[in-house]
Amino acid sequence: MIDLEKYKTAWQLESPPTGRPLTDREIHALMRATSKHILVRFRRGLVFDLIFKAVLLVLAVVLAFRMPFTPGRPAFYLIAAALLIGGMGWQLRTLRRIPRQDPGALSTLDLLLQCIAFYYRYYYRVIPVMAGSGAFFFLIGSLYYLYFKYGDIPPAGWDDLLVLGIGLALSFVLSTVAQVWQGSFHIRQLEERVREMEEHSLSARSLETQRTQMIRNTVLTGIALIIGLLLFLYLIYQQM
């Protein structure tokens, strides 16, 4: 059997020469660098999407006042505005739930579990809401195109509605899938750390429960949003 004490002595006696020493200026610059921590990245993404939704809301309001008036249109714009504002409210709520972790105060296990719990409780639920921005962008962009080309929404048939519906569904689904994949990729790494730390323990087993609940919640939210989207499309069709 190898005696590790020899290696321990080498570790303690030898200074770590790896890498060039950082200068004061470099340390100062690193203190102000942008964090790549997953929670910080998520917070940035959420804020960016909130701004994007606010811009879409303004564009929708401007369009509402510029389009010729028809009896059903106010309801359509009100629903669009309510969906955007509701989504923004949900995102603001999620933003407040992002834990501000202090790695100097919490243990590694606590940091990992806090991060994983946030992902399962809030991150996956807000993904469809964030993905809705892409669908709204497509919808409002299409309406602006029609407005600038025809000055109004021309009468449309089922084929036009089908193209619009496919565009909306694709932008929504692609965005959702990409974000779920990205989140799952990060979470798997954190879950792996918990398993390494607590093999077969309660914390490690509870991860499986959280994962099952997350899948159920995401599927239910997705179904609800798709039904909402279909109703929304039906409403658009009624206006055309």
Place this chain on the structure above:
Amino acid sequence: MPGESAIEQEFIARIRQHQGILHKIGAVYAHSAADREDLQQEIILQLWKSYPAFRGKSAFSTWMYRVALNTAITFTRKAAFFREHTERLSAAADVGITTEYSEDLKLLYLAIARLNKVERAIILLWLEEKPYQEIADTLGMTEKNVSVRLVRIKAKLAAIIETMQ
């Protein structure tokens, strides 16, 4: 530097004094020079953000180890998708081990690179002669668990070194 506050100067001086911790954790946790830079950046950033809460209850180096290890273990990377499993075995090729190290230390770093991230943290703190209680507090384990795990990890490490010799 002009425009720096007293607390910034104090922090920079302390980081400069304990840079060895950054390099050790970089060598143990990063697989490439780019990884090391990313990790170093994140550790300094987290240290700076947590610095106002550092009350001096423990030594600065103890607190720095805690923040640095927590950052290294919870740090996830986009590009690491395909490397996590394949590089563990070949991590030795680029863990920042220079010719300045003795043969024993080179071998030790190469062997540590084959452990998982949590095992690396435990062995790193053991090498730094941190008490079991401190290792347990840092990682969120019980003292008994640390003791049991350390026996297993040391045996695993010894076996790895044996096969590498």
